[in-house]
Amino acid sequence: MSLTEPIVLASQSPRRKQLLEQAGIPFEIKVVPTDEDFPPDLPIPEIPVYIARNKALAVKTILSQPKTILAADTVVVLHGKIIGKPKDREDAINILSALSGQSHEVITGVVLLDGEKERSFEKTTKVHFLPISKQQIEYYVDHFKPYDKAGAYAIQEWIGAVAIDSIEGCFYNVMGLPVSEIVKLLKL
Numbered sequence: 260m261s262l263t264e265p266i267v268l269a270s271q272s273p274r275r276k277q278l279l280e281q282a283g284i285p286f287e288i289k290v291v292p293t294d295e296d297f298p299p300d301l302p303i304p305e306i307p308v309y310i311a312r313n314k315a316l317a318v319k320t321i322l323s324q325p326k327t328i329l330a331a332d333t334v335v336v337l338h339g340k341i342i343g344k345p346k347d348r349e350d351a352i353n354i355l356s357a358l359s360g361q362s363h364e365v366i367t368g369v370v371l372l373d374g375e376k377e378r379s380f381e382k383t384t385k386v387h388f389l390p391i392s393k394q395q396i397e398y399y400v401d402h403f404k405p406y407d408k409a410g411a412y413a414i415q416e417w418i419g420a421v422a423i424d425s426i427e428g429c430f431y432n433v434m435g436l437p438v439s440e441i442v443k444l445l446k447l
């Protein structure tokens with residue numbers, strides 16, 4: 260590891276924290292609540308980077324000295340439409356019913372701010388869901404409460420083991436952070 264000082268992770272997501280730890284990247288966490296709005300005409304692949312940039316810029320304003328800031332945003336896209344985090348139990352059940360037996364994309368946008376320099380990219384993973392029953396969906400929602408997850412599911416939980424047939428692309432990208440790409444960008 261050749262980083263001289265820890266980067267700043269601009270995220271309250273426990274998964275992003277876990278994945279940076281797993282990759283051995285030194286970091287500290289700083290979060291500034293940021294709205295996740297985006298211009299209505301922005302093409303879907305650009306939306307996660309746009310939101311991640313706003314998360315990173317918000318944290319930049321509270322730093323007393325310049326540091327490398329890392330932010331990310333993850334969206335689920337089904338049939339060309341963004342599916343956000345579920346509003347409530349009914350919404351989570353409806354989202355998972357829509358994903359059942361279908362394929363969707365998970366796009367994570369990543370922004371690294373280094374003073375005035377910005378590096379950003381987005382990465383897509385295709386996820387193929389098996390058909391899942393209403394009973395399985397209700398079990399998952401009631402036991403795992405996926406209200407903080409884009410698309411109302413987490414690939415790393417029970418549902419990932421029983422309902423995901425296969426994925427095309429990076430697993431960790433679905434969890435919220437394509438860590439190997441970040442390691443490459445940071446030249447670690």
Ligand SMILES: Cc1cn([C@H]2C[C@H](O)[C@@H](COP(=O)(O)OP(=O)(O)OP(=O)(O)O)O2)c(=O)[nH]c1=O
Nearest residue numbers: 270271272332333408409412413414433434435
């Ligand atoms: C699809 C999917 C999403 N997720 C998570 C990753 C993200 O944490 C979350 C998507 O919400 P985000 O808005 O990307 O992130 P966040 O609100 O958790 O954290 P912050 O804005 O502070 O960075 O969904 C999984 O953990 N597993 C999955 O399989």
